[in-house]
Amino acid sequence: MKDKITIYDIAKKLNITAATVSRALNNNPKISESTRKKVLAMADEMHYEQNKLALALKSGKSNTVGVVVPFIDRNFFSSIIRGIEEELYPKGYHVIICQSQEDEQKELKNFNALLNAQIDGLMVSVSKNTKNFDHFDHVLKKKVPVIFFDRKVDMKGVSTVTLDDYKAGYEATKHLIVNGAKRIAHLSGDWALDIYQRRMAGYKQALVDHNIDCPEGYVVKGQSDIGAGKKAVKKLMKLDPLPDAIFSASDFAALGAIQQLKEMGMRVPEDVKVVGFSNEPFTKFMEVPITTVDQSPMEMGMMAAKVFLEQVKNTSVPIEKNVVIAPKLKIRKSSL
Amino acid sequence: MKDKITIYDIAKKLNITAATVSRALNNNPKISESTRKKVLAMADEMHYEQNKLALALKSGKSNTVGVVVPFIDRNFFSSIIRGIEEELYPKGYHVIICQSQEDEQKELKNFNALLNAQIDGLMVSVSKNTKNFDHFDHVLKKKVPVIFFDRKVDMKGVSTVTLDDYKAGYEATKHLIVNGAKRIAHLSGDWALDIYQRRMAGYKQALVDHNIDCPEGYVVKGQSDIGAGKKAVKKLMKLDPLPDAIFSASDFAALGAIQQLKEMGMRVPEDVKVVGFSNEPFTKFMEVPITTVDQSPMEMGMMAAKVFLEQVKNTSVPIEKNVVIAPKLKIRKSSL
DNA sequence: TTGTAGGCGTTATCAT
DNA sequence: ATGATAACGCCTACAA
DSSP, rough: SOOOOOHHHHHHTTTHHEEEEHHHHTSSSOHHHHHHHHHHHHHHHTOOOOOHHHHHHHOOOOOOOEEEESSSSSHHHHHHHHHHHHHHHEEEEEEEEEEEEEHHHHHHHHHHHHTTOOOOOOEOOOOTOOOOOOHHHHHHHHHHHTEEEESSSOTTTOOEEEEHHHHHHHHHHHHHHHTOOEEEEEEOOOOSSHHHHHHHHHHHHHHHHHOOOTTTOEEOOOOOHHHHHHHHHHHHTTSSSSOOOEEEEHHHHHHHHHOOOOOOOOOOOOOOOOOOOOOOHHHHHHOOOOEEEEEOOHHHHHHHHHHHHHHHHHHHHHHOOOEEEEOOEEEEEGGG | OSSSOOHHHHHHHHSOOHHHHHHHHHSSSSSHHHHHHHHHHHHHTTOOOOOOOHHHHSSSSOOEEEEEOOTSHHHHHHHHHHHHHHHHHHOOOEEEEETTTTTTHHHHHHHHHHHHHHHHHEOOOOOOOOOOOOOHHHHTTTTEEEEEEESSSOTTEEEEEEOOOOHHOOOOOOOHHHHTTTSSHHHHHHTTSSSHHHHHHHHHHHHHHTOOOOOOOOOEEOOHHHHHHHHHHHTTSSSSSOSEEEEOOOHHHHHHHHHHHHHHTTTTTTTOEEEOSSHHHHHSSSSSOOOOEEHHHHHHHHHHHHHHHHHHHHHHSSOOOOOOOOOOOEEOOGOO
């Protein structure tokens, strides 16, 4: 038994030509019902399966999209990928996953490899260490649609699906104010990423709008991990006046902050209220569940996929669409 | 500016033939150094990039592997995928991700779509609802190497990378015994998956080896989620004698169990010790961190990738390799 | 060392 | 309605 059956094999058996077989298989109207049936039956019998590679070469469409994320095993990104996959799979697209590992060079190599693989579209959440953006232009020059999700780069002709981080920062901060916080500190992330800048901007505006000031030292910049959260709290707890609330731009930093507060004998939320960011699975499971901002990552992925599908449908007019997803504040005990 | 440069374009510019260009680009020895240099320079100038699709069609190798998991956004699976990707990417392979969503039909469709895409290998963690395994034979008949990770199906000619679940169950239970537990209950998972059967077998053997008996009702079968853990504890706490320890085959069920115990006024670990399974990120972050079994998912993914690479290297002799990864007990407060 | 020609599996454009 | 042929981009005998 041959393991690769082609339309030629079918044609030979039926004493017809490959072109006819192709037509029968593709429901081309210009073919008689009888031969169509014969072809279909024979294809079935011989277990014929179409070689998409040949189709792709012929048509110039690979039905494959590339997705580049910093790391695939971060809940936020894997949820986005799930959304992309579930939206695109029914349309016949495959998803190739690459990791930039927050490295500009790896991101660049990923792009080139994906271009060589003839992807029909590229979805990216930009590495935070990427300073040079030539590789993005490069992709666009090849007429491959690019869609940014979450982390974007400002460029023409590129669609984006992002969270309204400003609003998220504003709402989180406002929530703390409404619940009685008077002195709200902020743990920010890497300013190379505009998401952190916007979260902070929202935070600051909420303070202004409610006539609360932001003393020197109340904004602490750091990594988005537990250690950074601990370190930040150590700094904050030397200030005068002491903060009575913390809005952290990351759940992990929020967790570190809570651990450090506990270690220093402060209670959450009684002494210090805390709000995190991302709705990481663990936030829900703590004894004091952490209030956090849900980014609807799966929906973000689905939106990115939908924007891509529109893009390839309207190939005539290269549209640029910017979808902004509303943050959802998950109110839990840590801020009440 | 043309967006698709082929070796013909380069050849035309240089007044040579495409074959020569191809040779120059592929470091074929049968070519003069001078033309090689000219070709390389021109390829660079014209921003030539190889079309891997054409190469794949010609060579019959797509340099792509398919990975099918139940859900990509589960930490265990996304970590495995990370391992696979990081091992395979440097070797020039791409990874196409598909989700079976624990559905046999979706799994089958995934397989067919991947075969059509001409993958060079298939890595699968079988859906738990898959009863019919014809689609696996189908892949093998096409001479596409199949590698199972974590969840496997018994069949000839297929390599596997799995955890030693028996040992994991044994070690977890023994750990509880050594720490003073006398009456150890077990929360098992879906017995359609042999991993749960083996974890239970390890549990039972550990009890036997230490002369501890397992009263009626001490093994509770359920889903691997929080709700199932709660339900199980409600049942267990009606038994006489009451268990003083629980080994759960899932972290989520362990969490549910702990929540329910707390609700019923029992303390963990003072009244009931608990061990979970999977080393989910949240287990480490609880106020009472949960002892659990680490499955080294990233290493599992890397091993699967390595086995695949060996497989394609030794295409002459179809080898069947079974790698078993040792579980790592992460001892934390919940069991001490 | 280089050119010629054929083929990988499809589909599309001509004819017939 | 069907057949013949070319083309997608690349590689590789074989010939020169």
